[in-house]
Amino acid sequence: MFDFSLMQSLLPGVPLRLLESTGSTNSDARVWLLDGAAHGSLVAAARQKTGRGRMGRAFDSAEGGLYMSLVLRSDLPAGVLTTLCAVAVRRAVFSLTGIPLDIKWVNDLQRNGKKVCGILCEGVWQGDVLLGVVAGIGLNVRQREFPPELQEIAASLYPDGQAPVSLERFAAAIHQQIMALLPQAPAHIAEYRQACITLGKPVSWERADGRHTGIARDVDVSGALIIDTSDGPVSIAAGEVSVRSQGTPRI
Numbered sequence: 001m002f003d004f005s006l007m008q009s010l011l012p013g014v015p016l017r018l019l020e021s022t023g024s025t026n027s028d029a030r031v032w033l034l035d036g037a038a039h040g041s042l043v044a045a046a047r048q049k050t051g052r053g054r055m056g057r058a059f060d061s062a063e064g065g066l067y068m069s070l071v072l073r074s075d076l077p078a079g080v081l082t083t084l085c086a087v088a089v090r091r092a093v094f095s096l097t098g099i100p101l102d103i104k105w106v107n108d109l110q111r112n113g114k115k116v117c118g119i120l121c122e123g124v125w126q127g128d129v130l131l132g133v134v135a136g137i138g139l140n141v142r143q144r145e146f147p148p149e150l151q152e153i154a155a156s157l158y159p160d161g162q163a164p165v166s167l168e169r170f171a172a173a174i175h176q177q178i179m180a181l182l183p184q185a186p187a188h189i190a191e192y193r194q195a196c197i198t199l200g201k202p203v204s205w206e207r208a209d210g211r212h213t214g215i216a217r218d219v220d221v222s223g224a225l226i227i228d229t230s231d232g233p234v235s236i237a238a239g240e241v242s243v244r245s246q247g248t249p250r251i
């Protein structure tokens with residue numbers, strides 16, 4: 001159970017919805033945004049039944065993780081916000097735990113090659129008017145185990161189940177970092193590049209016309225991955241395709 005008073009004291013003035021269990025905090029935040037939620041409003045849950053990730057994948061959301069979504073009254077593109085959230089989570093985790101995470105383009109944070117955090121930014125539209133964005137973050141904090149299909153590719157920060165830092169403190173630190181980085185966007189891209197382990201590596205991706213390969217060279221200010229291929233540089237926007245580091249499983 002979240003400590004509501006603690007969260008209020010860590011994030012004064014921030015509208016909060018703290019849930020023991022929900023379907024998806026991104027869905028909850030979307031409904032709240034449509035209902036008028038202010039910029040920075042936060043939904044957090046200790047479990048999700050239908051947590052979702054990019055490309056229509058499910059996001060395992062068992063007890064022990066932190067599942068949170070921010071309402072952002074922002075018109076920044078999803079790629080900018082996704083990369084910004086990745087930098088924010090990395091900063092927050094390092095400041096609270098001293099654990100340095102790697103960023104795998106575009107929306108994953110990893111520790112020793114295993115995913116500990118996923119980010120899903122979703123625009124909320126009314127007709128063709130963008131009302132805002134929901135920035136969803138799933139952080140594996142102290143799960144002791146994962147379903148068999150995830151055991152090789154996912155990890156938590158504290159796999160023995162003993163986390164010295166509460167979910168409230170992680171949520172508050174991540175929220176503060178996101179709100180601090182937003183006014184300077186896309187300045188965070190320089191820090192993103194430094195932490196992005198995809199750069200310099202061979203990658204492959206699928207499009208309707210088949211499988212492509214190249215070497216990831218850069219991330220531009222929109223969050224797109226620039227890949228050198230035998231036909232010249234290619235730019236892949238966040239959300240467009242799933243890019244796979246060659247020889248590693250897709251996560």
Ligand code: BTN
Binds near residue numbers: 057066
């Ligand atoms: C991914 O890894 O593809 C993105 C995962 C994003 C998961 C978070 S958990 C909180 C929020 N609610 C959801 O349903 N998804 C995001």
